[in-house]
Amino acid sequence: MNKEKLSVGKILVYLFLIFWALTTIYPIIWVIQNSFKAKDKILSNSFALPFGELFTAANYRKAFGNLNILGAYKNSIFISFVVCACVVLFAGMCAYALSRYSFKGSGFLYSLVVASMMFPVYATIIPVFTMEAKWGITNTSSWFLTMISVILPQVAGNLAFAIIVLVGYIKGLPIELEEAAFMEGCNAYQIFFKVIVPLTKPSFATVAIFGFLWSYNDLFTQMFFLRRPEMRAITRLLNELTSQEGTNYGLMAAAVTLVVVPVVIVYIFLQKYIIKGMTAGAVKG
């Protein structure tokens, strides 16, 4: 049974699987090769590789020169990193309390967490904006406050999912290690940081990766809070590009490449955790 017999049916199956694989890989290769071509070549000869006469780096010079793509990167990475760190810390602490302490109402608190997953961002964004406008952290010229105004709702949006994943994991840990630490004289805080956190690392990785990618790719929240050009994060910049430079196809290809390639590289190295993280976040969507 170990050797695969190649019948006509099997070959068709392989062909179909490879066809679907091509639909997911080829568009990316296509956009990368076209990012090195001038506009008229993209429109007439997009399947050729950009060698010899076809090659130009002008799109990239323009992307770095006019678009402030590095600034957008800086904003994006700052936002996503802080969101990810806050989610991991707060969700970790909360999940630990919910899974180890038994007290009246803990079941109710957990169901509050689960219920909050049902709130789509559409249903909360307007009051959140009003609230932040009252605090004076939206629409200001302060870079830091503007970043905070995006970070806070994104943290809240990720907490529930993270708590649910982490509770599932922490409940499965043997309590003996915590008992041993307690005998050694550790208090609850020390137990959390020295015993629980190291043991829960794989699950933290899942949650962190999901939070980071979700925040990095989330256009909707950015559309509301990042209005000023110098504050734009990467997806917001791309969105702006369609309306302002909609016909500059070379520049668009270069911008897409600049956004996608780092993600591809990270994905290749961390795919195991990423796939796990994104599907554990299934319930979130």
Next chain:
Amino acid sequence: MGANIYKNKKPALIFMIPAFLFMIVYLYYPFFMNIFNSFQQIKTLGGTSKGMIDPWYWNYAEMFRDVNVGVSLKNTLIMMLVTLLGQVGMAILLAIMVDNVKHLKGFFKTVYFFPIVVSATALGLLFNLIFLYDKGMLNQLLETFGRTELIDWKAEGIALFTMMLPVMWQYVGFYFVILITGLNNISDELYEAAYIDGCTTIQKVRYISLPLLRNVICTCSVLAVTGALKVFDLPWTMFPKGMPLKTTFLTGTYMYYQTMEAKNVDYGSALAVLIVVLGFVLSKVVNAIFKETDY
């Protein structure tokens, strides 16, 4: 013994405060405030209410009069069918195929999942280039196959197709991974028994894999249906403001349009309530469908 460590409940409180503070301030309060807002008069984002709208149910009555609500509900419904049949269906097909071959399994999983990691906004730009009228990737490809006429992929009749194809394509891999995990959980002994009884591969799939995947398929369907209600990035990047002629609105993009472009903030809130209600009802419906035909 374990109880001893956790007898003192004060740390629990401190551990939970930050997370619950976030959830109350940024999820629960806004959620209920949004319902309240949908009965108010608010014309600027971030502005204060000018009091109760008259009559109080105005925004909800408006939904029935608003042609665009009809359009976006119709489009969202089509989107749900596309995600159910296209995404989940295609994912089932791919998962079963991959489960039955020996080589390249890991490669297929990596590659199929890949589009989900990329931001939908970037994919929107990419597909704009692919579907370009004069001439993007597809029209160039058709030309090499001998077609002389260019297709305007964003024209009225075909725009919905152009919008939904990338959305469908992006998330197939997501359901694929969930389903393949489900397939891996099916015990090999069942397949061996079937093999000894002389089952063909098709019988094996029909009588073992699919029935045992039932719950996983149910989960995927709920996710696909509720996901379709929330799609925003890709449609908004490819077809901003419901163009052409407001025919491509979805519930999510229409809510954004009313709030940000048309400055009807209270009406936008009411549309958000509609999204919540639809999501809730539809996930119940999908669950019920899968339960009823139990065997």
